Amino acid sequence: MSGNKINIDAKNTFTVNGQVYSYYAINKGELAGNDSITRLPVSIKVLLENLLRHQQDNGGSRKEIEALASSQGRGSTTEINYQPARVLMQDFTGVPAVVDLAAMRNALVKQGLDPQKINPLAKVDLVIDHSVNVDKFSSKSAFDENVAIEMARNKERYEFLKWGKQAFENFSVVPPGTGICHQVNLEYLAKVVWSETTENESLVYPDTLVGTDSHTTMINALGVLGWGVGGIEAEAVMLGQPISMQIPDVVGFELTGRLAEGITATDLVLQVVQMLRKHGVVGKFVEFYGAGLAHLPLADRATIANMAPEYGATCGFFPVDQQTLNYLQLTGRDKQTIDLVESYSKLQGLWRDETTPKADFSDTLLLDMSDIEPNLAGPDRPQDRVPMRQLKTATDDFIDLNGKGQQKTTDFPINDSDQSLHHGSLVIAAITSCTNTSNPAVMLAAGLLAKKALAKGLVKQPWVKTSLAPGSRVVTDYLVETGLQQSLNTLGFNLVGYGCTTCIGNSGPLPKPVQECIEENDLIVSAVLSGNRNFAGRIHPQVKASWLASPPLVVAYSLAGTTRIDLSQDPIGTGSDGEKVYLKDIWPSNAEITELLKSVSHQMFEKRYSAVFDGDKEWQAIQSGEEANYQFSDESTYIQKPPFFEPQYRDNFSNIVDAPILVMLGDSVTTDHISPAGAIPKDSPAAQFLRNHGIDEKDFNSYGSRRGNHEIMMRGTFGNIRIRNEMTPDKEGGYTHLQGQSQAMFIFDAAMRYQQEKRSSVVIAGKEYGMGSSRDWAAKGTLLLGAKAVIAESFERIHRANLAGMGVLPLQFMAGEDRKSLQLTGDESFDIMGLEGEMNANQTLDAVIHYPSGKQRKIQLLSRLDTAIEVDYYRAGGVLTYVLNRIVSKG
Template structure:
């Protein structure tokens, strides 16, 4: 793919580094024609460079560059510009279906008369297998090896498919299982800050930028790499050379000043930032950090903040490149020449931040003195619901007594014996304590702090409560290196925090089983069990089906709560337990000083560790190397008996020419949903229940329940995934009051059944479907199948009060209409009950953000007419919708080009 356009503004310049010449497109030179960009936010400078580099007078124009420069001084724009990232990052849950779609496109292009070898990623793509390890075994030295063995046994079909993809597709690499979490591998190894590529015999240098099929791709913004999460659908289009059009975002400046106080961690800081930005309202916006506080803010702390952008709702949380960036590149083993190139290029482009550079102009700002941050948790249901550590126990007790957790007030103090054990359980007892997820395991300061807490606890004779399932899942093997070097691994091991695997575990629901007796006690008595995890997500039903109260916390607090055993204990005042001398031990007794943490980090985290652990990163363990693949086949030989990978039906019956779009008539309502429905509610995630449609499908295909694995692991099989769409155990369909879980009602029969069964009955009857929703429809992750599953169930439109950015885009990418109520109306004001018939008119002449007419026919024969706003936002999206989806659009283009 060409890296350069026609350069109408004559901005191409050269840069010499260590005698090597690089070509680049100069922002200072462009400013002579389009206006001063000195105080443009650093993140928007990346967008501007992208336009200059690809400018061709068609997809990228000089007017696009002028639009970005013209963002100043107002700090806002209604203009749309294209963006093409430097590379794509996939994790295996979202990456497998992306590769499945590419394989299906190779079959599809053959049916249109094209060459399958034309279907290749045109940008560099890295897939990191990190979401498949589950905590089946924990608390023993053998846990890691046992979990790895089970992982390969469960996922052999998926891994064989990925090995084929690695050999079949150009520009596609796979980082094998057991390496680490994709975002941490990205931060520590894959990201380069500036990227280079050959074109027309010259070497070009430009900003590293990244699309990822995981929302926490934003972590790499801590390194000065602009990146954010997109759905697998968007990522596939970008891989295939499609620029993604986007409105030039508002940029919210977040000024950081001061320093964290003694005893306060980066996790406490990020939970505070998340709460502040959620309150501010930054959905669809960039957040860029600035201020004197950046001068001493460690790169790992920046990455922790950048990681949580999905939780505070922003597209990204960006930190400019500065001396701290360079220091991290050196520590993490990056090439010395590349490090020098990063600094020289950023200085030449006005992309370098230091104490002398003027603050950018922002759309709006807010400020935090880091000295005011206090120890915190977030929960029990949302990451933005920060609660001070000192108030965690009272807040839980208040919620419990108020009945908001589904427990009658007179049952709040209930405790029940656990069969076969010498302890009892009550509401708020912590049954899972997990150090996991990219948010914190990328940060040696909080990881080593956890080790120091463990060391001091062991020295005092404290032990973890017997009902707590403990686990440590490092984000990379480097974490193990520095925990071992510091001697703290043995103390974590002594408390049951043995390494269970390298990957994303509890944070995505791969927490594994609890003991049967504990599950029975919880289920039989409707206990509100708790988890404490160092993760970034704690939505209902996500961590574990039997755990209703979930709290995000720093790794050292995870250890502390494992010792305390209950969220009802105020660990700022009450003892965690009695030591070996019989005396009470308090949190302050085992909490390390900041000097202890800093000294340990500086002594034990070295450049050599990164060089060693990433020296042969693509080799993988023996099990990976032993997988045999058909490396000579251009197309994948689908196995009809596979329950993991199947050829999806997206391109069945596809014609070379586009069929005209028509209005939707006679649609029935599949679901009526409240505010803040997340993609975790919509998309299949977590364990597969035996009684669910997906479970029944697997049983019909002779899969034992023990081998069901998770929905995430089976994302390559549309038959499983469509059966799990809208099947979250906590989702509430207002069409069926008093129910919880994925059920719907069929009309006119009135039959109540699982959503999948109702959708298939409508499909057999030839009836199109709509979904009604509230505010913030589609927040969260798991986004590709939230759209794909919706499409496969036969849903033609989703009508809501507002949409999350990526889910809206993915619905369009699958040919599903996202529509927004107008004039203050919503499903309640319109009196929607679910028995209506819906017409959506005006689609024959669809244009961006068009107002459409909706006719709602009630069961009593009356009708209501209203207007909705189509959230097909851009001209490109109109074309995607007309083609039936973005992949259809790309495939038709490839076939014609052939």
């Protein structure tokens, strides 16, 4: 594969049911006969097709194509330009992205240019799913009441999104109350194979996407390559910018055997998460293969793919096979689409069956699924798997860790009740999250367990707040069809909404007597949810121990009312006959679940998705402006024009000098710590801002719902109630102190003081900085607080890219150095040199640490601007200003 020819000829045609399609064959022409292409991981083949199809758009693409074709599943520093077909958004991340686009239009108008030069070039689907809260629960009217509250709280945001729907091309909005974006994507939006018809041809290519939610990877189960990015990077893709990335390592994960009787996909994925997080797959692709895939339904694969962010991978990919076609048929995709998927996948080498040879991988892991046991994960990290039989011990250990061990057997009365709580009591049991509600088997298992529990005379404990929030309306259809919804209702798992709810932290308030009992006695209480995230402070501010579990286990623990129990041998309760009831007595059999799965039909999916963009009458009644240039209102506390395009945030060509440390953090700091999504604490800077603008506490809503207002979000940055700044070791939450002083103050207030003094600051952190959600406000907020650089031992992929995309310099300590070896206390300041001249990707920069004693120490730091385009983005002050500059320069 050499020579001076610019383009590699790869065009070919094929026919499906009499219709002719063209495609770019990855093993044709100059690439034909290259055996290494045949052995490429399927996920890399998808990237290779993308490069071939876009080779005329990208300078230097021939080098990229040849490097990728010969990569053998191993990563390299070769940069490739990847152009996904579409973008998926949810409303928490989608609103600020649309705000940014509206602000870019404003900036164009200021320069006398047409605002409609800012328009999505890629298809964009935004699904409103993150806004509904569990305010009402355990009642027939809970759903209707929560929807009414949601619409009232979020009227401004929804008006704004409706404006965006009419103002931008290629932009659609799935209204609230429809489902969770990843489940809607899996069940309806994704095509697996995309076709683009023009006058001359019907061009076919793999369905690919990026999403502004880290769990976009769920779609990998369908053989669709997609992963989460920050809203910043997604906006760049929308505006025609390719994603610049280095060729990734692909780790092969072999699955053998099959799940034993009574074991769920949730039990499996928690084992997978633990294995891969321990192995280390940050920035890598993971691709699943092996004989076990034949026994793994697509819904189970979706559970595993969904949690790729939890094991740290860019994606968790499953090739197309017969299970894929079965699922497409089940969910109502048309016959031509299904036949096209099969034909194209086999032609292109994207198909998997028992005869498929093993691909070349950079490394491999093996898991025999028959070894899986019932699992949970927690108390505050999804990778910390705890077998169900060990949960009592794990809860006791956590109680001891928090200094409450001597009170483990103490009962604390609930006010105005004959009930009591103890350390380890369960106060939230939530069936929630696309991770599990997309899987009919585990949802039906939850309903069956509820039915069997009722037959034994069991009831849920009264202090447990229970909720059911499916990811699509189809779930309700099959639960009603089987009669299991009634059993769930009887135990308090009434429908509360179609959205993320508790998984994103929208768990709503606890009943007041329970809340007061927890506060008065400083109790360590628990939540159990069928979600994917349980980071400290995320699920509920009063819940310190949160455990991820399968939907049937969520129901089971609601019956027990505590996590200080070993359900493998302790009775779950006493039946109406006075006999002890054990979990094994009410656990549904695989045969029972299989029989009920027959009730899930393609007609359910076809009916529910026939009018997916219409919404209910409340949504349809929302009015919005029709102007192309959005008119921001100074009075709004939800939508404000961000300052990112102002001169002070453009161009980075100066060294960083005498920058104090704003905050110094340890390992595994998540984007939830940096930019929380949940409730706005009543004593926080954000709360004070809202009070000053006439907003009552009951109407504060959440940080996530107010991401369209930078004034709120910058005040919430580093504002998680569980964050630990090592500069203020005696205070938990968003506190720091000024350089050379000892008085604790809000991080926001300290940042404003430094800005008044015209001093930039830096953030210091440990390993795995920026774990978790693809939260662009974690980078935007850092910028607005005046931090010019983040210096960490290592970064998670998405947050590192977000920092670069906002013009904040991500820097990495050299091997053997960290905040401890450098004896940092937080009273030091940093000079970072080498930013004025030419910069390269992954450049080593000189830095000077100024200690309070007057001593100086010179060190080197590795720039984690990983690609040349990231250097360009940083220089411009961020990707948005980079794109805006290019548009302005063209006039």
